[in-house]
Amino acid sequence: MQGSSIHQEDVDVLIAGGGVAGTAAAAALSQLGLRILIIEPDPAQGRRLAGELIHPPGIEDLCRLGLLDDRAMPGSPVKGFAIFPADRSSVILCYGERPGIRSLGRAIEHRILKHHLLETVQRFPGVTAHIGARIARIEGNREGPFTAVVHCNGAEIRIRPGLMLGADGPMSRVRKMIGISHETRRYSGMVGVEVEDTHLPNNGYGHIFLTSAGVAYAYAIGNGRARIMFEVLKGADSKESIKTHLELFPTALRHDIERVLAKSKPLAAANFCIVPNTSIQGNAALVGDARGCCHPLTASGITAAVKDALILRDALAETDFNIAAALRRYARRCGRLELTRRTLAEELREAFLAQTPEALLLRECIFSYWRTSAKARVRSMALLSTVDTSIFSLATQYGTVALQAFSLLPLWFLERSVADWHRGVIKLIHKSLAFQYAAIRQWLH
Numbered sequence: 524m525q526g527s528s529i530h531q532e533d534v535d536v537l538i539a540g541g542g543v544a545g546t547a548a549a550a551a552l553s554q555l556g557l558r559i560l561i562i563e564p565d566p567a568q569g570r571r572l573a574g575e576l577i578h579p580p581g582i583e584d585l586c587r588l589g590l591l592d593d594r595a596m597p598g599s600p601v602k603g604f605a606i607f608p609a610d611r612s613s614v615i616l617c618y619g620e621r622p623g624i625r626s627l628g629r630a631i632e633h634r635i636l637k638h639h640l641l642e643t644v645q646r647f648p649g650v651t652a653h654i655g656a657r658i659a660r661i662e663g664n665r666e667g668p669f670t671a672v673v674h675c676n677g678a679e680i681r682i683r684p685g686l687m688l689g690a691d692g693p694m695s696r697v698r699k700m701i702g703i704s705h706e707t708r709r710y711s712g713m714v715g716v717e718v719e720d721t722h723l724p725n726n727g728y729g730h731i732f733l734t735s736a737g738v739a740y741a742y743a744i745g746n747g748r749a750r751i752m753f754e755v756l757k758g759a760d761s762k763e764s765i766k767t768h769l770e771l772f773p774t775a776l777r778h779d780i781e782r783v784l785a786k787s788k789p790l791a792a793a794n795f796c797i798v799p800n801t802s803i804q805g806n807a808a809l810v811g812d813a814r815g816c817c818h819p820l821t822a823s824g825i826t827a828a829v830k831d832a833l834i835l836r837d838a839l840a841e842t843d844f845n846i847a848a849a850l851r852r853y854a855r856r857c858g859r860l861e862l863t864r865r866t867l868a869e870e871l872r873e874a875f876l877a878q879t880p881e882a883l884l885l886r887e888c889i890f891s892y893w894r895t896s897a898k899a900r901v902r903s904m905a906l907l908s909t910v911d912t913s914i915f916s917l918a919t920q921y922g923t924v925a926l927q928a929f930s931l932l933p934l935w936f937l938e939r940s941v942a943d944w945h946r947g948v949i950k951l952i953h954k955s956l957a958f959q960y961a962a963i964r965q966w967l968h
């Protein structure tokens with residue numbers, strides 16, 4: 524950089540990214556008495572859609588970290604989900620049906636959430652943030668220790684921390700700079716607008732509408748406003764997609780949305796599944812979406828990012844700050860959580876959107892499972908909200924859901940084809956067994 528001065532800043536932990544993952548990690552590690560520096564290039568980040576709905580465990584963890592406060596929390600409470608399939612009546616999944624955990628999640632407009640977290644964390648002992656700065660390069664061999672070159676106010680700062688965290692989101696540059704490769708799958712796009720929250724049909728719930736155009740969401744975000752998001756599948760026209768989504772919306776809400784769309788351009792985002800080949804390298808670790816992300820159908824990205832921070836804090840404390848041992852522990856525990864979260868999101872997405880016989884059958888099985896049993900709803904909500912992160916639980920529930928197919932046989936006999944039912948059942952049983960195998964393999968590992 525021309526005309527720049529070069530400083531060396533000594534910190535224990537350097538965090539690239541001041542989003543949910545970066546601020547949660549800073550708050551958690553500050554509890555261990557470490558000196559932490561956050562590098563955040565764009566605190567406003569208001570041009571894209573991102574996560575807003577936080578499950579009760581995420582809210583609980585953010586409160587425990589001191590980043591949210593029950594007495595003055597931004598946003599709007601969320602009781603659970605109202606799910607509207609195109610061809611059946613809606614189903615309500617409620618957090619409160621499970622005793623012993625916080626019964627409300629929260630939806631907070633993303634910019635407000637990010638601003639709140641970044642402001643709050645800078646008051647924590649040992650935490651400093653360079654806002655408007657970015658990690659430009661990382662030096663060092665693959666085994667570390669890494670030196671970060673940060674561009675800040677026209678100056679170049681070199682920082683060699685004990686621990687470096689890549690919390691710079693799904694497209695993480697830090698991940699690339701420290702030599703971690705990844706697999707990417709782009710599912711679809713997402714467009715969204717804000718409207719008044721008065722015509723949301725189920726007050727206090729996150730609404731999920733399922734049509735052939737993909738998934739659409741509607742939820743209150745506080746101050747009388749609601750976020751509406753529409754999925755736009757690969758190759759689809761966004762105007763046509765929105766039209767298809769809106770067919771399932773109640774009339775008054777649809778009119779509100781159409782009025783806003785006529786006046787303003789919607790925000791956009793892309794839905795990716797990103798699976799890095801590892802979450803640690805040398806003295807660096809990835810947290811939040813940089814460590815991996817999946818389709819936002821389960822709305823679990825923020826909750827999982829906060830869990831990463833807590834897992835990392837605990838691993839450091841348990842290993843007496845032996846970075847290598849702590850990072851290995853972190854990678855193992857996060858890997859378990861992520862496998863369950865990603866598998867659940869992928870299976871639900873396939874069941875809700877694909878048109879294969881097994882997806883249609885699975886979709887019927889899932890709704891029948893939820894409609895007929897309160898216990899089933901509680902178990903599903905535990906997995907969705909990351910209260911339960913066990914791949915064994917997911918495998919068991921998948922098997923139980925698949926068994927619903929037998930009670931649906933008479934219906935399929937009347938309305939569809941028995942041959943499709945047969946094909947579907949075989950595929951579901953096969954997949955159930957594959958999950959059990961994955962669960963056992965993970966347990967052995």
Ligand SMILES: Cc1cc2nc3c(=O)[nH]c(=O)nc-3n(C[C@H](O)[C@H](O)[C@H](O)COP(=O)(O)OP(=O)(O)OC[C@H]3O[C@@H](n4cnc5c(N)ncnc54)[C@H](O)[C@@H]3O)c2cc1C
Pocket residue numbers: 539540541542543544545562563564565566568572573574575576577578656657658659690691692693696697713792793794810811812813816819821822823824825826828
């Ligand atoms: C359309 C959509 C809807 C979603 N809905 C939900 C939902 O309802 N609930 C939910 O829990 N999750 C949801 N998610 C997922 C959620 O947004 C993410 O899981 C969450 O924001 C991850 O936080 P993060 O801090 O890891 O990443 P980000 O929020 O992406 O933050 C990364 C930060 O790194 C900074 N950065 C970038 N480059 C650099 C650099 N070179 N140096 C330093 N810093 C850098 C960025 O400015 C940014 O502040 C959704 C995602 C999408 C796309």
